[in-house]
Amino acid sequence: MEGTIIDCVPFKPDQSSRVDYGHDAGVTVYGWPSKGGVYTLHDCLGVELEFLGFDRFNPPKLRAGSQAEEDAHGDRMRRLGATWWKNGKGRDLLMRELNGLMDSDEYIRVGWAAEGGVWVVHTTVEEATKKGVGLIHNAYNMEERCKVIEQMGGIFYADPENCPYLDLP
Template sequence: MQPDPSSGVNVAMYREPYLSHDPNTRTEFLPLSCKTTAYPSSGGIVLGYFSAVELAHLDLSRTKQANRSSDPVEEDDLALRMLHLGAHWWPNWRLYAHHQERILEGILYDFHFPPHVNVGYPSSGKGVWVFKFSADERIWDEEDQRKPYLDRKPDDWDGRINMALTMNERCDVLKDFGATFYEDVEDCKDIPTTLRKGVEERRRYEKHLRKMEDMKYVDEWLSGSEIGRDAKDYARLRYIA
């Protein structure tokens, strides 16, 4: 959650790193994670916010900022490995930042915005743990007719997940939070097997994000009147998101 302005914290300074981006930068260290970006040759960006354990898994420095590579093969390789850790593909930074800012302002997105996908790989090399929560920052009001399909981030999430020193410890934390274990990674719809599939999966969100530009739609959706019209898309996104 963003800080309460009444606390004296500079809210604009807190939000700025999440909404601005240098296209030459690979990693940027934030208070609770490292913003990491890859630039696949097919276009767009792959964006993830990673812990120290995940950076080590990606063979990225946990202490020094890195810049993007000029080698498209290297960028594609990192992009896929980031997708395997729950990162998302976006057509451009502008689309992500615009809707992320609205979420920070308290607008509820639910299935319209990709969820946070948190992944852990046991050192045995067998299977994967996956735990997801909504990108929404604000708690849903009791009078809202619609109810979220995913819970918000647990209050103690950042404190506990950032204490993990190894991938096995990360898996243990994910398990404690109720993560799902897949014996075969290919059975998990949140982890694409190829870069192309990862891009295709995330393109599905674009039309839903466009709908969220219309506040009339947002009001009708929250009241429940749009659920019939979007029933198929809603059901599908509940499955993949």
């Protein structure tokens, strides 16, 4: 039975929740789009929270008041590489929450340049660790983040809609 998972309790995040913070650095941010499912961004630090329009030290615990506001929040999350989990993916989301990232999981970090365009580092968790891309989290703002992503060999997309790693309209 080793490695066997018995799915006796369906997992669904609290749909009134906007953020979840625990004992480690960063917070998990949720977005509840009108198309259903949930967007998640894990390990959000000050730069991401600021980009989302949140107070870094007091991000909103509850979701937006209207669905239009929640959809706009989801759009901002997608610009940071949020993962969308369909309604039927509750088990996958639970496993991510319980186990954290695996070496083969996708790793994406984004920097939005003030003059336009987006810098993206896209790799696996294992490769990100080897490259030391965790330095990205030392950036105080998006401009610094863009510089670090560039130094780490990230790719610049002058037109963000051409970036295949972001779910942009």
